[in-house]
Amino acid sequence: MIKPKLKKRLGDLLVEEGIITEGQLTSALQQQKQSGRKLGGTLIASGAISERQLLTFLAQQLNVPFWDISQRRIDSSTVQKIPEVQARRHRVLLVEESDKEYTLGMSDPADINAIDAVSGILTDKSLKIVAVRESQILESFDNMYRRTADIQSFASQLQDEYNETEDFEVGGFSTDGDEEEATVAKLLNTIFEDAVQVKASDIHIEPDEKQLRIRQRVDGVLQESVLNEARIAQALVLRLKLMSGLDISEKRLPQDGRFNVKIKGKSIDVRISTMPIQYGESVVMRLLDQSGGVLTLDQTGMPDDILQRVRNVIHRPNGMILVTGPTGSGKTTTLYGALSELNQASTKIITVEDPVEYRLPRINQVQINNKINLSFASVLRTALRQDPDVIMVGEMRDQETVEIGLRGALTGHLVLSTLHTNDAISSAIRLIDMNAPGYLVASSLRAVIAQRLIRRICDDCKTTYELTPSEKVWMSGLAGESVEHQAFFQGTGCQSCNYVGFKGRVGVFEFLELDEDMMNALKRNDTEDFSKRAKLSPHYHSLAQAALDYAILSVTTVSEVLKLVENIAELDRQAQTILAQEQVTE
Numbered sequence: 001m002i003k004p005k006l007k008k009r010l011g012d013l014l015v016e017e018g019i020i021t022e023g024q025l026t027s028a029l030q031q032q033k034q035s036g037r038k039l040g041g042t043l044i045a046s047g048a049i050s051e052r053q054l055l056t057f058l059a060q061q062l063n064v065p066f067w068d069i070s071q072r073r074i075d076s077s078t079v080q081k082i083p084e085v086q087a088r089r090h091r092v093l094l095v096e097e098s099d100k101e102y103t104l105g106m107s108d109p110a111d112i113n114a115i116d117a118v119s120g121i122l123t124d125k126s127l128k129i130v131a132v133r134e135s136q137i138l139e140s141f142d143n144m145y146r147r148t149a150d151i152q153s154f155a156s157q158l159q160d161e162y163n164e165t166e167d168f169e170v171g172g173f174s175t176d177g178d179e180e181e182a183t184v185a186k187l188l189n190t191i192f193e194d195a196v197q198v199k200a201s202d203i204h205i206e207p208d209e210k211q212l213r214i215r216q217r218v219d220g221v222l223q224e225s226v227l228n229e230a231r232i233a234q235a236l237v238l239r240l241k242l243m244s245g246l247d248i249s250e251k252r253l254p255q256d257g258r259f260n261v262k263i264k265g266k267s268i269d270v271r272i273s274t275m276p277i278q279y280g281e282s283v284v285m286r287l288l289d290q291s292g293g294v295l296t297l298d299q300t301g302m303p304d305d306i307l308q309r310v311r312n313v314i315h316r317p318n319g320m321i322l323v324t325g326p327t328g329s330g331k332t333t334t335l336y337g338a339l340s341e342l343n344q345a346s347t348k349i350i351t352v353e354d355p356v357e358y359r360l361p362r363i364n365q366v367q368i369n370n371k372i373n374l375s376f377a378s379v380l381r382t383a384l385r386q387d388p389d390v391i392m393v394g395e396m397r398d399q400e401t402v403e404i405g406l407r408g409a410l411t412g413h414l415v416l417s418t419l420h421t422n423d424a425i426s427s428a429i430r431l432i433d434m435n436a437p438g439y440l441v442a443s444s445l446r447a448v449i450a451q452r453l454i455r456r457i458c459d460d461c462k463t464t465y466e467l468t469p470s471e472k473v474w475m476s477g478l479a480g481e482s483v484e485h486q487a488f489f490q491g492t493g494c495q496s497c498n499y500v501g502f503k504g505r506v507g508v509f510e511f512l513e514l515d516e517d518m519m520n521a522l523k524r525n526d527t528e529d530f531s532k533r534a535k536l537s538p539h540y541h542s543l544a545q546a547a548l549d550y551a552i553l554s555v556t557t558v559s560e561v562l563k564l565v566e567n568i569a570e571l572d573r574q575a576q577t578i579l580a581q582e583q584v585t586e
Helices: 012-015 022-035 039-046 050-064 086-089 113-120 134-144 148-165 175-183 182-198 230-244 302-315 331-342 374-383 399-410 424-433 438-444 469-479 518-524 527-536 544-552 558-561 568-585
Strands: 094-096 101-106 127-131 202-208 211-219 219-227 255-263 265-277 280-289 319-324 349-353 364-367 388-394 415-418 444-457 460-463 490-492 500-514
Touching: 012 039, 012 050, 012 265, 022 039, 022 127, 039 050, 039 265, 039 364, 050 127, 086 094, 086 424, 094 134, 094 265, 134 568, 148 182, 148 219, 148 230, 175 182, 175 265, 175 415, 182 202, 182 211, 182 230, 182 255, 182 265, 182 280, 202 230, 211 230, 230 265, 230 280, 230 444, 280 438, 302 331, 302 444, 319 399, 319 424, 319 469, 331 388, 331 415, 331 438, 349 374, 374 399, 388 399, 388 490, 399 415, 399 438, 415 424, 415 444, 424 438, 424 444, 424 518, 438 444, 438 518, 444 490, 444 544, 444 558, 469 544, 469 558, 490 558, 500 544, 518 527
Parallel strands: 101 127, 319 415, 319 444, 349 364, 349 388, 388 415
Antiparallel strands: 094 101, 202 211, 202 280, 211 219, 255 265, 265 280, 444 500, 460 490
């Protein structure tokens, strides 16, 4: 093959073509000396040129095609003919294979060393070079170089060992020395690597009669892998129990624990829950990346108007602020974002958690332990005597915790906590249902943040979506006006999003700040009037309406919006009734 080569240095060519200025080139060359990055990457980072502009220019100069691989279906078995280490080192991706040649995607098609390295690996066919954006190549690595084959290989090896010994030896877990070479340790490490690579939030290990299911929750949706080596489940559970300090002899009762692992240079805290099921023990692990640090409130994705109002209430000297939503809706992230903003040398903060999820400097974090009666209520009672300014309670679980928290808010402390309710309005009502006096709720509760996470449409395969007649009725009902002429979108599925049509998630927030009318309704224990007053509040915007805003902005799909609508069956009946009436009228 003829290796593509530039006639002049890249910087000089870009200046000659008027794409960048001489000053931008000089500045980039100076930055390059300090960072050691390639000139192209330095120019992109400085904003002098976009990645697409640079790759298009390079492709023209080198006479090679420029490919957008997001719309191409790439075979992972073809990709893996180049070892992952080499592919990542040289920023190359094997995107296509024919009878006579390989097509190699490169972020820098002029990199002769990379071409030579790949030519030494792929010796059976000729090589065709195409220019591909580096961001797309890096994205493809995580999708294509999955650990599925390694997981299957280690599982088979472990099954063979099990058949030979008829039982697994139970020994202490160590991260050093020969113990690390154990097959079960390799298998678990590979499972963790695969989960971290695809940014999974949870790993489920579920033994069946003849199969072992390993599922990962990615962007809120479970993805399943099935292993035929069902008998290895016992070994995995034993090792995980050892890692988390659980009782390995107890298989009849659920257990909870935690441990920390280093995966791909990241420190991952793992919260583990075991539960006895028909064919063994089911294990669910929540993965918390400690390496990335705690998100700030700005990074939670709150709209600017809600963000400003949240900031106003958390900087007040006292009162209770609740964050509500189901498991996995990002409540903890929001709470920690608020704590990181309040974490000053002049502010004493105590948290009561089960368990402590993120370690924060300067903050006194207490993990409850029900085995020794170290409950939320008992710790909270003590915390109030520790002269705190701010108290964060992991969850308002019972009447005693609620009352102590409310009285703490009433006596000059800022109290932050979570509650499992559907929306902001029902949170205040829930406190009264937990037998907290209405006058106490009214005097202490300042605001409620309700939130959900909905999936984003993949930008690379976004296309228009035609609403069904029922969906038109639903969406018009939410919007309060016809959506007949409003454009909506969906993802068709592509290489970039692993063919699911969604990529990442975005937070949807509902913020309710109590005013005098709402407080008076709570003092009378009149929950119906409270709900009415809350909905009439000029700043109130429901979760479903907030999700609708994202759909109108083409951030998410209609289906994601409708997941937030509570009485979907009732809405369906209403829609069918309206459609039937329209047909009769016609």
